[in-house]
Amino acid sequence: MLGQYNLVLVTLSYLVSVLGSFTALQLAIAIPQASPGRERRNAILAAGTAMGGGAIWAMHFIAMLAFEMDMPVAYDTFITLVSALIGIASCSVGLAIAGTGVFSFDKLLPAGIFMGCGVAGMHYAGMAAMLMPAEVYYDLNILMISVIIAVIASCVALWMAFHMRGPLQRFGSALIMGVAVCGMHYTGMAAAKYRHVEIPNEATFAGSMSGEYLGLSIFVISVGLLMFALTITQARRRRRAQLAI
């Protein structure tokens, strides 16, 4: 069974992943300056939530809406929430590793692995949340490639965010992290094969989320990310102007 992609939504999914990554990485690069304790914990959680919940989760479900299949699809609410938590937790750990102490190659790899696995873990948990008259199975080789893409691109994005300074740090890292998220997702989708099963009864869909609710959630998250990104940028510009010598 083959589905078709809506290219407008595919483009939108990349833009949302870049916007989420920009917001998350702008929060993340302030982690090293945060005082140890509550302030640092909050900085890590804020960045991890923007990355896991914004860049990865929102992108995933826009991309799922972009994948048009000739059958009704809904999402198990509990597994969908768990998928967001996987993304947030993994990204928070990855960013905590990258943002603590002197940033070096020794830290880049474990941080990138956590981030990459967060992207992949969220995606495959999100796929497991799908309720439809078909079952999904995967080509293991392509699945592995999707995880490797996520880890490598995450490493590059973290390197740019924590090691560099200037425009490459601000925008390059977000663009590359968007590649990590989207590259992993669409490769993971290419690994998925669908086989028709008998139509599930209505009880299966009880307590599930349909596409309209998802669309609304994604819209709210995207607007939130945009507002957050603008607020951070504005606050930093103001602070920069006020900084006395």
Next chain:
Amino acid sequence: MEVEFTVLSDRREGLLRELGNLIIHSGFSLVRQRMSTIESGVQLWLRVSGREDRLLELEERLGSHPLVLSFESEHQVTDGPAAPVAPAAKPVMPKRPPQGVGRSLQGGRGAGPAVGQIEAELPGLAQDYPRIFPRLLSMQGKLPEGQKSPSMEFAGRRVGAWVYKRDYALGGKLDLSGALKHIALPAMRNLLSTDLKENSLRVKNNPLCMPGSHCRNGEFFCGFLRGLLDESGVGGQVTVREIYCRSDGAEDCVFEIVN
């Protein structure tokens, strides 16, 4: 001696703890403090006591602390703990013009920096940045002969620390080679054409060192690089020295940075 500082910050949380630690690490002890909220942020008044020879270090640390937006200090040279203490309910706030900052350091120490004179020039340097050389040259001309070198080094450190906080503070902590490549080099390139080779920065056409003048006026850049790198958290104290100078006939000024 006892010194009073009035610090302006945009954050109340952790401010006293952070600055208290900074004061202790600089060899001073906190005598009294008072925090108040004003229109432009949080104002923390501090009275500290300690040795005069460590005051410059304390002022530099204070001036480059991430929580400190600006500060003013009032020095009171005393013989010991019998210093006059202002009542707690009515703290002495600084009223002196910028020229008065650090006047205790200037008195009787010809080899030290002219802190007051430099402090008065710093806002202008910040305003002109990165086109600071006309003001630097004019400032250098006005400095007392015996205080030129330490004063230019002090100015460089203050500008370097400020540039770091303004443009390079966000991001991971880097090792020396990373800090040279991603912080020191772009910061220097903002001022003059500069190349990096291993641990040396080669500065072209340094206007502070005219060929044939034998002036070896690299102190500003030594201070600038130290200010940048110390703030970036490069482990230990960074040593910067000018190993070749354009004024001595070398093609370019070369600064070596060692951790």
